[in-house]
Amino acid sequence: MQDRLSWAQAACARVMRPLVRLALGMGLKHPHLESMLRDLLLEEATRLWQRQGVAAPNISQLAVTTGLNRKDVTARVRRPADPLPHTELSAAAKTFTRWFQLASQDPALQRLPVAASEQGLSFEDVAREASRGDVHHRAVLDELMRLGMVTRVDAAQVELTAEGFVPTADLQTTLAFLGDNLRDHAGAAVSNALGEGPLMLERAVFAEGLSEEDCEALHRLMRQRWTALHRELVGELTESVTRSGGQGPRRVRVGVYVFLGDREGTQE
The missing domain is CATH 1.10.10 (Arc Repressor Mutant, subunit A)
Known part of the structure; x- marks a missing residue:
């Protein structure tokens, strides 16, 4: 069990490192992040109990699951408003x-x-x-x-004039897309790791020891391939929405990413 907790903690640290960098870059401090984490623990614990058939988990159940004290749980039972657009x-x-x-x-x-x-x-x-x-x-x-x-x-x-809906000219909308895209990417990986359902496509390839020119060439290649795939996906999704009248119970997000950085030991 201790190994399991250590592995999970290390995985969370890797995922959260760029988010901590974002937080510091935007001026957030430890109290902001701590308060946010407490809210998220409470929300996800509530969903966990609901998936187990408990429609409205009580304060004690939420306190035990999250490790938060009962007073803190009681003060946070109302979900905070999300200031970012959907x-x-x-x-x-x-x-x-x-x-x-x-x-x-x-x-x-x-x-x-x-x-x-x-x-x-x-x-x-x-x-x-x-x-x-x-x-x-x-x-x-x-x-x-x-x-x-x-x-x-x-x-x-x-x-x-744009090739994709990535509105970098507006900070609020840029952060909203960052949050939505990373949330669903991480959601697919976490669902696979926890065995919550059929495995979702979530793959990546990695190489190091490359030149700057090779990295940029790969980046151009992926942009070109994504442009073609994006057009095909938009057509398929439009037809799917038309068939269901937009009333189906499920949603899907498909994305791709390229990260260019220094070798490990220089930058994580």
Whole structure:
């Protein structure tokens, strides 16, 4: 049992090291991280009991599972509000994805008139379809322009300029994507390690002793391959959502990453 705990602690430390670097880089201190960890322990312990059939675990059960004292558990029973947007629910993200798919099939659609007309597809048409009419197309366009994903050609036309919905121009949205992507990547690995269900695809290759030029060449190769795969995935996912009417109970996130760094002993 002691070995098991030591192994798990070491694995958590490896995963958390870049997150601690992010926290320090953004100005978070130990009290912020400790409070966050206590909240997460409580939330995950609640889910653990619920998966075992206990709909509303009591204070004692949560205290024993988390190691927090009863007073602390009692003070934290209300889940804190999440100040980051949910990236998968964004009307801008949905519109961008749909537009990207259409432009991949027909490059002429990279540029669209803003307003709907009888002359062909418009940005208004794409936004209305993607957001199901819940958000005005002008508001969606303003958000995509603010995020640097779209540019105006003139007063009547706009052009898709980004190759993926990665809005680096906005810190809040960038952090939201970082959180969502790393959460689900780690979620797949943890589910596999705990044997919670069928194994999910979660693989990587590693090499060291490479030159800077070789690393950059590999990075370019992965970007090229991902661009092609991304277009195929968007098409498949769009068809899947259409078949289910968007009402299915499951969700999926597919991603890829490349990390370039110094050899171990120099940087972890």
